Amino acid sequence: MITTNCHTHTYRCKHAQGDADDYCRAALSQGLLTLGFSDHAPLPDGRWPSVRMAMNELEGYCQAVATARQDFPGLSILLGLECEYIPEYAGVYRDLFLGTHAMDYLVGGAHWYPHRGEWTALYGTPMDGPMLRDYVDYLIAGMQSGLFAFIAHPDLFGVCYRLWDAEAKACSKALLMAAADLHMPLEINGYGLRKPMVESADGQRYKYPWLPFWEMAATYGVKAVLSSDAHEPEDVATGLLETAAIAQRYGLEVVLNPVARAPASKAP
Numbered sequence: 001m002i003t004t005n006c007h008t009h010t011y012r013c014k015h016a017q018g019d020a021d022d023y024c025r026a027a028l029s030q031g032l033l034t035l036g037f038s039d040h041a042p043l044p045d046g047r048w049p050s051v052r053m054a055m056n057e058l059e060g061y062c063q064a065v066a067t068a069r070q071d072f073p074g075l076s077i078l079l080g081l082e083c084e085y086i087p088e089y090a091g092v093y094r095d096l097f098l099g100t101h102a103m104d105y106l107v108g109g110a111h112w113y114p115h116r117g118e119w120t121a122l123y124g125t126p127m128d129g130p131m132l133r134d135y136v137d138y139l140i141a142g143m144q145s146g147l148f149a150f151i152a153h154p155d156l157f158g159v160c161y162r163l164w165d166a167e168a169k170a171c172s173k174a175l176l177m178a179a180a181d182l183h184m185p186l187e188i189n190g191y192g193l194r195k196p197m198v199e200s201a202d203g204q205r206y207k208y209p210w211l212p213f214w215e216m217a218a219t220y221g222v223k224a225v226l227s228s229d230a231h232e233p234e235d236v237a238t239g240l241l242e243t244a245a246i247a248q249r250y251g252l253e254v255v256l257n258p259v260a261r262a263p264a265s266k267a268p
């Protein structure tokens with residue numbers, strides 16, 4: 001039984017339902033002991049506003065989690081944010097999020113990546129080999145920043161890169177070797193299991209988790225984090241058993257509480 005989920009959203013990101021208390025109630029009824037909130041982080045320049053909280057909602061978010069900590073003493077509640085890695089905002093992440101707001105952790109989650117000078121969306125933009133290389137370089141830079149306790153859905157490129165071909169294998173190898181070197185856990189994300197599957201020349205598969213990626217991860221000794229990536233309270237623990245089964249199938253070691261070992265989890 002998996003009793004920790006450190007990837008949870010609230011209504012503030014504009015594509016999730018419910019607030020902290022709703023998720024805590026659901027977590028207790030579904031047997032979780034540790035619940036981490038990791039809503040999509042606000043950005044100082046207001047970038048990509050349709051899928052994240054605004055900066056002026058940050059205070060209310062922290063307050064909602066603080067109130068939940070008082071109201072649900074049976075649950076270990078962690079405060080965090082899921083962040084796009086934007087190098088010029090590393091100071092904001094460190095000083096404002098981990099510092100001023102005393103967050104327990106940050107999750108690195110890429111939904112855009114820089115390609116030829118433009119931020120390119122993973123969703124909706126078909127990806128070729130050079131784009132995949134840029135995505136992987138970007139993810140590795142995020143891991144090297146030391147800001148993140150773990151990296152969410154590193155295999156999200158499965159939504160826009162079709163085939164598990166030589167390029168996918170080479171790029172995944174680079175990503176996985178970097179994660180192993182940096183002792184950075186990678187998340188097997190349960191949300192992908194709830195999304196429509198894709199048809200490709202390789203057959204039907206999940207957009208993510210992309211199973212050959214995780215099979216390869218095991219060969220490099222990468223450690224896995226399991227999460228529901230809940231965007232609705234009733235999904236607070238959805239997919240944890242299935243992601244655990246994926247880890248077990250390939251012999252991946254699971255980090256049950258990724259926040260406990262986060263290098264940047266202590267406020268300065």
Ligand SMILES: [Zn+2]
Nearest residue numbers: 009013015040
């Ligand atoms: Zn989301």
Ligand SMILES: [Zn+2]
Nearest residue numbers: 007082109229
């Ligand atoms: Zn997420």
